[in-house]
Amino acid sequence: MKQQDSALQTATRLTHAGRKGKSHHGPVNPPLVRASTILFPDVASFHEAHGSRRVYGRLATDTTLALEQALCAAEGAAACMLTPSGLSAISTTLLALLQPGDHLLMADTAYDPTRQLCEGLLKRNGISTTYYDPLLAGGIAALMQPNTRVVFVESPGSLTFEVQDIPAIAAVAHAAGAVVVSDSTWATPIGWASFGLGIDVSIHAATKYIVGHSDALMGAILTTAALETRVRDTYKQLGMSIGADDAALALRGLRTLAARLAVHRDSAQIVARWLQQQPEVAQVLYPPLPGAAGHELWKRDFRPEYACGLMGAVFRSDVSEQQVAALIDRTRLFGIGLSWGGYESLILPTNPARYRSVQPEKWSAPMLRLHVGLEAAEDLLADLEQGFAALRVRPAMAQAA
Numbered sequence: 001m002k003q004q005d006s007a008l009q010t011a012t013r014l015t016h017a018g019r020k021g022k023s024h025h026g027p028v029n030p031p032l033v034r035a036s037t038i039l040f041p042d043v044a045s046f047h048e049a050h051g052s053r054r055v056y057g058r059l060a061t062d063t064t065l066a067l068e069q070a071l072c073a074a075e076g077a078a079a080c081m082l083t084p085s086g087l088s089a090i091s092t093t094l095l096a097l098l099q100p101g102d103h104l105l106m107a108d109t110a111y112d113p114t115r116q117l118c119e120g121l122l123k124r125n126g127i128s129t130t131y132y133d134p135l136l137a138g139g140i141a142a143l144m145q146p147n148t149r150v151v152f153v154e155s156p157g158s159l160t161f162e163v164q165d166i167p168a169i170a171a172v173a174h175a176a177g178a179v180v181v182s183d184s185t186w187a188t189p190i191g192w193a194s195f196g197l198g199i200d201v202s203i204h205a206a207t208k209y210i211v212g213h214s215d216a217l218m219g220a221i222l223t224t225a226a227l228e229t230r231v232r233d234t235y236k237q238l239g240m241s242i243g244a245d246d247a248a249l250a251l252r253g254l255r256t257l258a259a260r261l262a263v264h265r266d267s268a269q270i271v272a273r274w275l276q277q278q279p280e281v282a283q284v285l286y287p288p289l290p291g292a293a294g295h296e297l298w299k300r301d302f303r304p305e306y307a308c309g310l311m312g313a314v315f316r317s318d319v320s321e322q323q324v325a326a327l328i329d330r331t332r333l334f335g336i337g338l339s340w341g342g343y344e345s346l347i348l349p350t351n352p353a354r355y356r357s358v359q360p361e362k363w364s365a366p367m368l369r370l371h372v373g374l375e376a377a378e379d380l381l382a383d384l385e386q387g388f389a390a391l392r393v394r395p396a397m398a399q400a401a
C-alpha cells in the first residue's frame with residue numbers, strides 16, 4: 001500500500017494493507033513462508049544483507065512482514081513487533097522500558113496476568129509498581145515518583161470496563177518524562193486513535209479480535225518511531241518470534257476485522273439493552289451503551305463504528321453465585337471459556353475483587369462477563385432468556401435441575 005493510501009477509510013485500508021498493489025500478478029495473499037534458514041547465493045550478497053531483518057526466519061519473513069505492515073497501517077503506528085501471545089507482548093514492552101530502580105504506575109483494572117508480571121518478574125528485578133484507580137485521570141500526578149518511567153493504561157478495564165481519560169493521563173506522564181503503554185485489546189487497532197490520544201506503545205492480544213477465530217495465540221506491540229529501537233532491542237534479545245501459520249491466520253483475521261466488529265457492536269447493543277431490563281441485573285458494564293458508566297468518555301475517545309462485543313453485568317446483591325451458575329449452565333449458545341474476540345459467544349462468572357488493590361469491596365455482588373459473538377442477536381436473546389429462567393428458580397431448585 002502506498003503512503004497516500006492512509007487517507008482511505010479504515011475498512012479499505014484493512015483489506016489492502018501489507019499486500020502488493022494493482023500491478024501485482026499472482027495470489028491475492030502474500031506467500032506463507034515457513035522459514036528458519038534463508039540462503040544467499042554468494043558471500044557478497046550475504047554480507048550485503050547484514051543489518052537487514054531478512055536474513056533469518058526469527059527476525060522476519062514475507063508473511064510476518066506483511067502482517068506487521070498491515071497492523072501499522074491499521075493503527076497508524078511507526079513499528080510493529082509480533083510475539084507468541086498478548087501477555088508476552090506486555091512483558092517484552094515492560095522489560096524494554098523499565099530497569100532496576102524504576103517505578104511503574106499500573107491501572108488497577110489491568111488484566112490479572114499483567115499484575116502477576118508486576119508482582120513476579122518485575123519486582124524480582126527491582127522494579128516497583130503502584131496500582132492506581134483507573135478513574136483518577138490527571139489525578140495520577142499525586143502518585144508519580146521521580147523514578148516513574150511507565151504509566152500503563154487498559155481502557156476499558158478488564159472485567160469492570162472503566163473508561164480511562166487517556167489524554168489527561170498522558171499529559172501527566174509526558175510532563176514527567178514517562179511513557180504511556182496501553183493494553184488496547186478491547187479497542188482493537190481500529191477502535192480508537194491510540195497515538196493521537198497520547199499513547200506511546202499500544203499492545204494487542206491479537207489472540208482476540210485480530211485473529212478473530214479462536215485458533216491462534218499472538219501479541220502485537222505497536223510503537224511510535226521514537227520508541228521503536230528501545231523496544232525492538234529487548235524484543236530481539238528475548239528471542240521473540242511467531243510462526244508463519246499463525247501470522248497468516250492473523251492476517252486473514254485482520255482483513256475482516258471492520259466487518260466483524262460492526263456485527264459484534266450491533267448485537268452487543270441489543271444484548272446490553274436487554275440485560276439492562278432484567279430486574280436481577282443492577283448494572284450493565286458496556287461503555288458503548290448510552291447511560292452506562294464511562295459512556296461519555298467512550299464517545300469522546302473511541303470510534304463508535306468499531307465497538308467490540310465484550311461486556312460485564314453486575315447482579316443485585318440478593319442474587320447468589322449458584323443462581324448465576326444455573327443461568328450460565330442453562331445457556332446453549334454461550335460457551336464457557338477463557339478468552340474472547342472470536343466469532344463465538346462466551347459467558348463466565350467473574351470476581352474482580354479478587355484481583356484489585358483499589359476499592360475491591362466495590363465489586364462484592366456476583367458478576368458475569370459476556371462476549372457477544374456473530375450469532376444472530378435474536379437467538380442470543382432467546383438463549384439468555386432460558387438462562388435467566390433458570391436463575392429465577394430458587395437456588396436449591398436450580399441445583400436440583
Ligand SMILES: Cc1ncc(COP(=O)(O)O)c(C=O)c1O
Nearest residue numbers: 085086087111185205207218339
Ligand atoms: C485485556 C487482555 N490483555 C491481554 C491478554 C493476554 O492475551 P494472551 O492470552 O494472548 O496472552 C488477555 C487475555 O485474555 C486480555 O483479556
